Amino acid sequence: MEAKIVTLPGDGISPEVVAEAVKVLRKVAEVYSHTFEFEEALVGGAAIDATGEALPAETLTACQKSDGVLLGAVGDPKYDDPRAPVRPEQGLLALRKGLGVFANLRPVKLYKQLLHASTIKPQIIEGVDLLVVRELTGGLYFGKRGRKTVDGVEAAYDTMFYTVPEIERVVRVAFELARKRRKKVTSVDKANVLESSRLWRETATRVAEEYPDVEFESMYVDIAAMRLVRYPNVFDVIVTGNMFGDILTDEASMIAGSMGMLPSGAIGAHKPGLFEPIHGSAPKYTDQNVVNPIATILSPAMLLRYSLELEGETQAIEDAVQVVLEEGYRTKDIREKGTTLVGTREMGSLIADRITNGG
Ligand code: IPM
Ligand code: MG
Numbered sequence: 001m002e003a004k005i006v007t008l009p010g011d012g013i014s015p016e017v018v019a020e021a022v023k024v025l026r027k028v029a030e031v032y033s034h035t036f037e038f039e040e041a042l043v044g045g046a047a048i049d050a051t052g053e054a055l056p057a058e059t060l061t062a063c064q065k066s067d068g069v070l071l072g073a074v075g076d077p078k079y080d081d082p083r084a085p086v087r088p089e090q091g092l093l094a095l096r097k098g099l100g101v102f103a104n105l106r107p108v109k110l111y112k113q114l115l116h117a118s119t120i121k122p123q124i125i126e127g128v129d130l131l132v133v134r135e136l137t138g139g140l141y142f143g144k145r146g147r148k149t150v151d152g153v154e155a156a157y158d159t160m161f162y163t164v165p166e167i168e169r170v171v172r173v174a175f176e177l178a179r180k181r182r183k184k185v186t187s188v189d190k191a192n193v194l195e196s197s198r199l200w201r202e203t204a205t206r207v208a209e210e211y212p213d214v215e216f217e218s219m220y221v222d223i224a225a226m227r228l229v230r231y232p233n234v235f236d237v238i239v240t241g242n243m244f245g246d247i248l249t250d251e252a253s254m255i256a257g258s259m260g261m262l263p264s265g266a267i268g269a270h271k272p273g274l275f276e277p278i279h280g281s282a283p284k285y286t287d288q289n290v291v292n293p294i295a296t297i298l299s300p301a302m303l304l305r306y307s308l309e310l311e312g313e314t315q316a317i318e319d320a321v322q323v324v325l326e327e328g329y330r331t332k333d334i335r336e337k338g339t340t341l342v343g344t345r346e347m348g349s350l351i352a353d354r355i356t357n358g359g
Contacts, residue, residue, distance in 0.1 A: 185239060
């Protein structure tokens with residue numbers, strides 16, 4: 001197979017981890033005789049520095065023409081001034097919107113080798129394997145926002161806005177995926193307070209009727225947050241809005257031991273998808289060869305699965321990660337007594353070296 005993959009190295013530690021993901025993809029190409037062509041483009045702070053824009057038009061065009069997009073993370077304290085006219089995060093949101101990738105799949109799987117790396121008790125998290133489907137191109141992130149003066153004082157507002165079709169399409173993605181898993185969908189909202197959540201719940205409940213073979217429940221987001229760390233095994237597929245999904249997945253990453261373990265893949269009605277770790281750009285660790293590249297390495301594994309439909313190759317990457325963990329290699333974030341500490345580049349090479357053509 002020939003595929004064109006756009007890589008967006010982004011900010012902070014992101015170029016380092018993206019380089020490791022590319023290393024692993026090159027190995028996959030070699031072992032399985034594929035031709036992956038890589039094209040690098042700018043987004044986020046790196047793009048602002050070079051062009052003044054967080055998402056240059058040529059980046060979006062290159063991404064749209066590709067077979068899949070691999071992104072690290074964006075964000076830099078340099079742009080944290082709340083009054084800054086352009087922010088790196090705007091580039092990311094514009095990219096998600098521009099590619100129409102409305103469903104963000106964030107699998108939370110606990111590798112058994114990391115059972116004790118989590119701060120949560122092993123008996124609570126053992127066996128966790130859940131999938132959060134986060135709505136990615138609507139809700140509070142894209143609703144009307146602004147500042148105004150009310151009764152002589154400065155005020156600001158954001159709006160949580162969802163249309164029925166936006167809710168239906170992402171809920172359908174969740175049900176389709178649940179059919180291939182343990183056949184349970186939990187829709188998360190705040191319908192006891194928010195009107196947009198009442199519409200979400202109504203719509204999700206109606207879509208659920210199309211899937212009588214899948215168990216369905218709705219849950220308030222505060223309860224879901226509590227259950228995630230108390231009874232995480234009750235979940236199979238969670239579907240939720242943009243903001244709730246952002247928060248719940250950082251929480252859920254603690255089950256897997258570290259933010260550095262969670263990949264994500266955003267898909268829409270058309271190709272290409274956008275694949276990125278759930279973590280941020282961690283600027284303070286930049287260029288120290290200390291961060292965990294596994295989340296970023298597992299993200300293109302999702303690219304192979306969802307954009308290129310190469311299941312064997314996807315499995316090869318996931319297996320290689322498993323093997324390296326089994327051999328006791330750990331980056332700092334998941335380090336435990338009796339394991340071997342390695343840097344970002346070493347971890348990437350170890351995983352690449354263990355890619356084999358099992359089938
Ligand atoms: C994520 C990140 C982004 C988000 C930030 C960087 C804008 O936290 O992908 O979860 O909020 O979506
Ligand atoms: Mg987040």
